[in-house]
Amino acid sequence: MLGSFHPSNHCPPTCLCVQDAHEFLTTVLYQIRKLSPMLQQIAASRGKRYICPVEDHLLFKMQTIRTCRSCGSQTKHTENFTHLSLDLVPRGSIEDMLDMHLMETELNYKCDCGNHKSCQHSSFLSLPRVLMLQLKRFFYTPFLTVRKLQSSIQVFKQLLLTSNQACGWYTLVSVISHLGDNADRGHYLSEGVNPDAEMDGSEDCWFTYDDSDVRLTTRDCVCQLRDESAYILFYHREL
Ligand SMILES: [Zn+2]
Numbered sequence: 001m002l003g004s005f006h007p008s009n010h011c012p013p014t015c016l017c018v019q020d021a022h023e024f025l026t027t028v029l030y031q032i033r034k035l036s037p038m039l040q041q042i043a044a045s046r047g048k049r050y051i052c053p054v055e056d057h058l059l060f061k062m063q064t065i066r067t068c069r070s071c072g073s074q075t076k077h078t079e080n081f082t083h084l085s086l087d088l089v090p091r092g093s094i095e096d097m098l099d100m101h102l103m104e105t106e107l108n109y110k111c112d113c114g115n116h117k118s119c120q121h122s123s124f125l126s127l128p129r130v131l132m133l134q135l136k137r138f139f140y141t142p143f144l145t146v147r148k149l150q151s152s153i154q155v156f157k158q159l160l161l162t163s164n165q166a167c168g169w170y171t172l173v174s175v176i177s178h179l180g181d182n183a184d185r186g187h188y189l190s191e192g193v194n195p196d197a198e199m200d201g202s203e204d205c206w207f208t209y210d211d212s213d214v215r216l217t218t219r220d221c222v223c224q225l226r227d228e229s230a231y232i233l234f235y236h237r238e239l
Contacts, residue, residue, distance in 0.1 A: 021176050021188050022085075022134045022232055029054050029082050058082040058132055061125035063164070066107060070115035078125060083132035090151035094133065094159055094233065124163035131161065131170055131235040138183050148183040155223040159235050170235035175222055177229040191222045192234075 036052035043050035059080055066075045086097040104121040111118060137149045159170040173193045180186030190209045197205035206217045 021178070025132075025232065026083070029058065033082075054082060057130045058128050060128040060131075062122050063125045064120055064122045066109065066118050066120040068111040068113060068115055069117040069119060071111060071113040073111060073113070083134060085134040085136055088135050088137055088149050088151055088153065090149075091153065093154040093156055095156070097135070097153075098133075098159075098161075124161060125165075127161055127163050127166065127168050127237065129237050130173075131159070131237070133233045133235070135231055135233070137178065137231055146183040148178075148181060148186075150181060150228050152227045153230065155227060155230055155233070157219060157223065169238045171238055172219060172223070172233065173236045174234040175226055175230050176232040177226045178231045179229050188231075191217060191226070193219065 032054050033052060036050070036055065039050045039052075059082055062079055062081055064077045064079070066077075067073070084098075084101060086094075086101050089096045089100060092100075102122055104119050107118040107120050108116055109118040110116050135153070137151075138146050139149060140146055155172070155175070157172050159172070161168050161170060174191065176188060176190050178186050178188055189211075191206055192209070194205045194207055204218045204220065206219050206222060208215050208217045208222075
């Protein structure tokens with residue numbers, strides 16, 4: 001699939017004329033969630049139940065707490081997410097990028113006590129069944145053009161997530177990669193576990209979906225080959 005690689009600034013979330021894979025995916029997820037109330041009503045009128053697949057599989061809650069450095073007063077904010085967008089840590093692992101995302105940061109915010117220095121940090125309130133992560137492999141130059149970051153990262157098979165209530169191990173099940181060194185064009189391919197092989201216990205049997213060409217691969221091979229191009233990763237929570 002041909003595709004540019006960074007979010008366009010002119011398309012509303014209802015528009016499907018996008019070329020960035022992450023933007024396209026979030027637009028589709030938004031549309032599926034938007035249809036959910038209507039489909040629930042239709043299902044209920046027929047004595048059935050409709051469960052939105054996005055909310056069932058991808059949705060999770062995060063809490064952000066802002067704390068005043070002077071008086072210690074706290075403000076809490078809870079928000080639903082279907083994925084996280086992580087800053088790229090060159091040569092780092094996905095866990096390093098998640099840790100950085102959740103790290104406490106300093107904030108210039110005026111508290112009621114008059115102090116301007118606060119800190120804030122985010123944490124998982126709940127964990128999704130499938131965790132979708134976008135790696136920000138692009139940056140804006142001072143001239144507002146977009147460049148791609150080709151830095152190598154470490155993609156591991158497993159990931160441990162911790163929420164305020166529990167922790168969960170996740171296994172890598174799919175990777176979308178952007179090939180090419182230009183942010184405005186390139187080639188996308190998708191790789192993922194063969195669900196039939198997974199049921200047989202041979203979970204390292206993966207497919208590469210490259211336009212009409214579909215070929216066999218392995219998770220180890222994907223982790224090694226896509227260290228400079230992995231863009232969107234999907235981790236499935238272990239039972
Ligand atoms: Zn204060």
